[in-house]
Amino acid sequence: MSSVRMTQITALVLRAIASDHHYGFDIMEACDLPSGTVYPALRRLEKAGLLRSGWEDANEAFGEGRPRRRSYRLTARGREALPEAEAKLEEVRRLLSRFGPTPKET
Amino acid sequence: MIAARFWIRLSSLLSPWDERGEWVEEWEAELVATNGSQKQALGSILDAWYLRTEGWAMEGLFRDIRMAVRTMARKPFFTALAGITLAIGIGANTAIFSVVDGVLLNPLPFPESDRLVSANHAAPGLNLALVPHSEGMYLHYQENLQSMEAFTVFGEGAVNLVTETDPQRINGATVTEGFFDVLGVHPILGRGFAPGEDRAGAEPVAVLGHGLWQQSFGSDREVVGRVVEMNGIQRRVVGVMPDGFAFPEEAELWIPMEINETEPDVRSLGLLGVGRLAPGATMDGAQAEMVDLLFRFADAHPNELGRDVLEQAGMAPDVKPLKELYVEDVEQALWVLLGTVGFVLLIACANVANLFLVRAEARLREQALRTAIGASRGDMVRQYLTESVTLALGGGLLGLGLAYFGVKGLLALAPVAIPRASEIGIDGSVLLFTAIISLGSGFLFGLFPVFGYARRDLSAALKDGGRTATTGRERHLARSALVVAQVALALVLMVGSGLMARSFLEMRRIDPGFDSADRLTFRVSLPEAEYGDVGTVMAFHRGLLERVAAIPGVRSAGLITAVPLEDQKSASPMEAEDRPTPPGELGPLVDRRQVSPGYFGTMGIDLVEGRELTWDDRGDGVRSAVVSEALARTFWPEEASVLGHRIRGQGDEALSWEIVGVAQDVRFETLGEEPAPLIYIPLLRGSPEAPSPALSVAAVLHVGSDPLSFVSVAREALRELAPRLPLVNPRTMDSMERDAMSATSFTVVLLGIASVIALVLGTVGIYGVISYMVTRRSQEIGVRMALGAPSGLVLRGIVGQGMALTGIGIGVGLLGAWGVSRVLSSLLFGVTTTDPLTYLGTAAGLAGVAFLASWVPARRAASIDPVEALRSE
Secondary structure, three states, X not given: OOOOXXXXXXXXXXXXHHOOOOEHHHHHHHHOOOHHXXXXXXXXXXXXXXXXXXXXXXXXXXXXXXXXXXXXXEOHHHHHHHHHHHHHHHHHHHHHHHHXXXXXXX | OHHXXXXXXXXXXXXXXXXXXXXXXXXXXXXXXXXXXXXXXXXXXXXXXXXXXXXXXXXXXXXXXXXHHHHHHOOHHHHHHHHHHHHHHHHHHHHHHHHHHHHHHOOOOOOOHHHEEEEEEEEHHHOEEEEOEOHHHXXXXXXXXXXXXXXXXXXXXXXXXXXXXXXXXXXXXXXOOOHHHHHXXXXXXXXXXXXXXXXXXXXXXXXXXXXXXXXXXXXXXXXXXXXXXXXXXEEEEEEEOOOOOOOOOOOOEEEEOOEOOOOOOOOOOOEEEEEEXXXXXXXXXXHHHHHHHHHHHHHHOHHHHOHHHHHHHOOEEEEEEHHHHHHHHHHXXXXXXXXXXXXXXXXXXXXXXXXXHHHHHHOHHHHHHHHHOOOOHHHHHHHHHXXXXXXXXXXXXXXXXXXXXXXXXXXXXXXXXXXXXXXXXXXXXXXXXXXXXXXXXXXXXXXXXXXXXXXXXXXXXXXXXXOOOOOOHHHHHXXXXXXXXXXXXXXXXXXXXXXXXXXXXXXXXXXXXXXXXXXXXXXXXXXXXXXXXXXXXXXXXXXXXXXXXXXXXXXXXXXXXXXXXXXXXXXXXXXXXXXXXOOOOOOOEEXXXXXXXXXXXXXXXXXXXXXOOOOXXXXXXXXXXXEEHHHHHHHOOOOOOOOOOEEEEOXXXXXXXXXXXXXXXXXXXXXXXXXXXXXXXXOEEEOOOOEEEOOEEEEEEEEOOXXXXXXXXXXXHHHHHOOOOOOEEEEEHHHHHHHHHHHHHHHXXXXXXXXXXXXXXXXXXXXXXXXXXXXXXXXXXXXXXXXXOOHHHHHHHHHHHHHHHHHHHXXXXXXXXXXHHHHHHHHOOOOOOOOHHHHHXXXXXXXXXXXXXXXXXXXXXXXXXXXXXXXXX
């Protein structure tokens, strides 16, 4: 089980799952991040043992006329990491506020 | 939705195969459940790429590369500009290197070719770099050489081949029996030459080349044993060589020599020697052994080639790798070209480094942020280098593509004379070279921002956002240094190509001594077996001349054994009859040509005095000859007229030539060389008892216009006279003159292209830096103008800065050009390597372009509206 470095992205993803967004595209929406960013973060967090994934019940999904989805949930370690994630987000917020609105790169 | 699904399927190809099923299921389920768009599916490729590369040191290199690619994709214009600049630099290097590799570096296509040596002589005393062997010398070396496993000599020459089809002229070689063994290549059908087959009186045999066997013999496997007519002699085919074997010089047919063992020819030094070193033997050892053997040979033949003659001529054996015998002529030009494109790459790197510096400045905030959230300085360095190296590798890939087409263009443009051209291509070593220079340039330009920024205290950048008027002195210095370097490098290249261009112009201004316009030439060779009789040969020559001269549109015609620029040398020492050369000394070398009446007029060569030769110029013991002005000057420097003087081969008292005319000097060898002494003698030479007519002659036709349109009628005229003789190698004299200049024009064109690229890149560099400076200082300039600074002053100030950098660059460049241009010295003609006109002209041109490049952005600065500029603060 490898460790994961807490970044703004992993923090956002963790927080989204903690607030009951369990499917990939829902998490994307909650974080307002593109899929190419969210999915690798999910893989990394799962590998680090902060998340576990599983397939939802197939019958239930078919009942709703759609294929089954893979859901992501926090593990105990994931829940332990939540305060760290919040701290990271707060730090980033503070840094950004110091600079004012980000100027465009020239 | 369908497009999104297709995209996911495509991306899944990247994902690890054991997870692929579930991976696709997951992505598709999300799409269906959320009714997601194509845009949302785009990231699937990054997910797949992530899973694929998870095992590859995720926290290290690949994360950096992914990051680099993402960063660059966000700046497509910057990336494209930098990438294309690099691709041009790397592509040019790859193209030229592939030529250098194929021609100079790759071994010859023979087994253990490192043991193959060219074993000939040099005679610096006569200014001859290559003196081959005579038959007698060959027998002597062959018998005694211990340091060589095998030794062979060969003569090059074309052969008239008569098969069922039309008579053809085939490139061939006359070789000794051991020729194929020395090279280590064996026939695929039949056998090579057997011992004794290269001696006079042996059965005439021949070995065919693969191409000739396919085309003229229909790949007939029964060809061995067939008898074929070659040069009028019936020869039995004994073998066929493998595909790709064409040594020497595209030969397709090999026939054995006919050496007279008891009385070998000692005088004619026309046979090139090649040896295979014995195991353990060295070239130095072989050379030492040959020196010893040559002295013994000289002692055995004191009259023909005594020690005193060897000494005066400075003649000594010269053993070197066989490859050098063929590539020496182009070696220097190729290395110069490789150096040139190396300069272009350096300039390209400087440009990209500048782009990176500018961008690094714009990224100060991003960097500060990264540092603030924990990135170490090492992280920053690694990130910069990964970006630059990734970009360079991308540029290298693109450059490889450019080089692929570039090499094709290069070969199409190249002079016919590029040896081993068929071996040029993009192979493993070229790929390795490209990879190395790509990595190298990536590090080179990547290091600039690293030094400029990575170690800086970033807190200042955070505070002002990099928007203040002053930019860091260190960074400014780095950019200025880059501009200076670019200007200097560009100037060196431009001086080099300027010198080459002037050589080219000088060469075009040379008067070759003859008129090339509207002249057609072709060659006819009479097989000795059919034309053994002097009368028959002379009747043929007269008949041919009469027939071609009678063709409507032909003004005049003449015959000569070799036309100017035809690369045939037959020089031997001569002496004036009234002042013979003292015994033991070597007389001046005189080139001989045999001509028919009408030759001088046809070629537009003026007679300075006297008359030309006639068909009747054949007395007893004394014959008439026309000499060149150079010969007259050499032998009788103080006399106004040399008519009536007699000249003869050194020591040959039996036959003298009486001078009946003096012809204007003609450049026979190359356009660049000063005309050497030359004697024109009649087509029939030799003593009256043993007359010897010229068997192979070139006809020259002066026609009204469009010389090549006369080839078919000339061929018809020849067929009427001798149906079995091929008309060989029809060319215009114009094309021969062009070919003679082709090596120079080729170098001129390539150096010209390189310096144009250098100039463009350099200009872009200056423009970029000045323009960037104007942008950064627009507020300051606005303030100054608001306070009353006249716009002219602002303009002058900025242009002045640009010109100051250019001035330093030009100074450095002039010094550099002065140092580097001496490598060009052997390629130049008519100009010195320090030609002031070229240096000053180039410097002035470059300064002019640099002025424009800084004036354009300066104009922009001077027209800044102070109110606007201040408002942006």
